[in-house]
Amino acid sequence: MRLFRALACCTLLLVGAVTSAAAQEHVMSDGETKTVLHGFTDLTYRTGGANTGRTSAFGLGQFDLYITSRISDRLSFLGETVFEFDDASSEFVVDVERVIAQYALTEHLRIDAGKVHTPLGYWNNAYHHGLVMQPTIERPQLVQFEDDGGPLPVHTVGVQLSGRDLSDAHLGFDVLLGNALGNRPTTDGRNEAASVTLALHSQITSALRVGVSGYRDHVRSGTPTPRGDSLRAPMTQTIGGGFVAFFADRAEALVEGHQVSNRSAGRTSSSPSWFAYAGVRVGGRVVPYVMHEDVRLSDDDPYFDADRFQRETLGIRFEHTARSVLKAELRSRDRRGFDRATELGLQLAVAF
Amino acid sequence: MGQRSLPGDVVRLARAVAVFALLATAVPRTAGAQIAVVVHPSNGIEELSLDKLRRLFLGQARTFPAGDHARLAVHSGSSATFDRAALGLQPEIVRSRWMAMIFRGESTSIPTELATPDDVKRFVHDHPDAIAFLPLSQVDASVKTISIDGHRPNDAGYVIH
Numbered sequence A: 001m002r003l004f005r006a007l008a009c010c011t012l013l014l015v016g017a018v019t020s021a022a023a024q025e026h027v028m029s030d031g032e033t034k035t036v037l038h039g040f041t042d043l044t045y046r047t048g049g050a051n052t053g054r055t056s057a058f059g060l061g062q063f064d065l066y067i068t069s070r071i072s073d074r075l076s077f078l079g080e081t082v083f084e085f086d087d088a089s090s091e092f093v094v095d096v097e098r099v100i101a102q103y104a105l106t107e108h109l110r111i112d113a114g115k116v117h118t119p120l121g122y123w124n125n126a127y128h129h130g131l132v133m134q135p136t137i138e139r140p141q142l143v144q145f146e147d148d149g150g151p152l153p154v155h156t157v158g159v160q161l162s163g164r165d166l167s168d169a170h171l172g173f174d175v176l177l178g179n180a181l182g183n184r185p186t187t188d189g190r191n192e193a194a195s196v197t198l199a200l201h202s203q204i205t206s207a208l209r210v211g212v213s214g215y216r217d218h219v220r221s222g223t224p225t226p227r228g229d230s231l232r233a234p235m236t237q238t239i240g241g242g243f244v245a246f247f248a249d250r251a252e253a254l255v256e257g258h259q260v261s262n263r264s265a266g267r268t269s270s271s272p273s274w275f276a277y278a279g280v281r282v283g284g285r286v287v288p289y290v291m292h293e294d295v296r297l298s299d300d301d302p303y304f305d306a307d308r309f310q311r312e313t314l315g316i317r318f319e320h321t322a323r324s325v326l327k328a329e330l331r332s333r334d335r336r337g338f339d340r341a342t343e344l345g346l347q348l349a350v351a352f
Numbered sequence B: 001m002g003q004r005s006l007p008g009d010v011v012r013l014a015r016a017v018a019v020f021a022l023l024a025t026a027v028p029r030t031a032g033a034q035i036a037v038v039v040h041p042s043n044g045i046e047e048l049s050l051d052k053l054r055r056l057f058l059g060q061a062r063t064f065p066a067g068d069h070a071r072l073a074v075h076s077g078s079s080a081t082f083d084r085a086a087l088g089l090q091p092e093i094v095r096s097r098w099m100a101m102i103f104r105g106e107s108t109s110i111p112t113e114l115a116t117p118d119d120v121k122r123f124v125h126d127h128p129d130a131i132a133f134l135p136l137s138q139v140d141a142s143v144k145t146i147s148i149d150g151h152r153p154n155d156a157g158y159v160i161h
Helices: A002-020 B006-025 B050-057 B079-087 B091-104 B117-126
Strands: A026-029 A034-046 A057-060 A063-070 A075-086 A091-104 A109-117 A155-166 A171-179 A193-203 A208-219 A235-247 A251-264 A267-280 A286-297 A307-321 A324-335 A341-351 B035-039 B071-075 B112-114 B130-135
Touching (some): A155 A193, A307 B091, B035 B079, B050 B071, B079 B091, B117 B130
Antiparallel strands (some): A026 A034, A063 A075, A091 A109, A109 A155, A171 A193, A193 A208, A235 A251, A251 A267, A267 A286
């Protein structure tokens, strides 16, 4: 019964959201620059119960304001600010997720400077905070945000050179020089420009994209770790991964994997993780899908909390428009130290 | 009041469903209007591959084969047909792809959307780097129609209709 109530609420909200989303773009122009304001938000309902660690409830997602501004033919600005409720402080917090100045060197080459999505794999660059574009309710654990326990450095502050649609092989690349793990948006003595990310990919057809990426970082001792303590010795982190992504009219599939190796005090621990997603479009707007995830964080890792996380997801997505999407999912999670937990999720995601 | 038999009701229901299904599926599928891909008359290009056309209108490529910038414009009245026939995607998926590219910072704007064929012709005539599409019946000498995969509109192998 609660589920039907939740579905009814989501449907009502969807109608309202679609109405408000009719205004496609919010443009400010002074004749020389054109600034466009976009936004994303979502409402998610999750069932609770045994082993999930929570009660059934609605959750207000991130309220994401996204600005693009074309300053000249070659120079543009992109800013993304997220407002979200922080459980720890019981307050809404503001997070600047991206601030990027872009300069187009040619039609195929550009330089980005600022806080960017680290070009690791496919998901992290294709789907970020705007859940309306994301095929599932939640990000795979492998590419979860750093402050939500994800093992990859999904944001980096630095300078990036990118190439797209190069040669007949439609190659692309990204070279990013950035701050080390635990980076902060300002220089306050805890930063160190020590990470390098390299990515090479090819848009083989308009639907098929493949790529590999690598990341190397030197992290100072004393850097805070995700488990709450600090690194006892300097650490070198190396990440290698790849993906195959196929998104066509009727079918979509993505396989992505990364191995994170942390070397500290003469010992190296490796953590391989991957996920696979597949969906089939039915009748134009409905996409049933499945996803499997497997994340392993090594027992003797100097940086991560040891973990083994597996999750299977069965879902269905209704794309009412490109700007309003309703998703329903049944997820079964098996996590080390916990009993298997099954939950149902509903999500309404909109762009405005 | 006469009592109707259950098998009789089932037969009537089956007939109704069959008639509905027939009506729903027997709507004749007429060939849609031909859509022409046009460029500025001064543009030296005479032909594009369908793959290159897809990449351009999905934002995966930004230049003509010779390397010159391509400025995109779409005729809103023809875009649903173009999206399905040329890009092989539902119109909402195409919108979603462009929105995602703006979100990734790979584009600052979507293609210029124009309401009428005259607006499209005017836009293409005013921009030597433009590429657009509009109904073939509306094409005149102010723009140049190009072949797609070696086929002109109205050829047997032309796919954008």
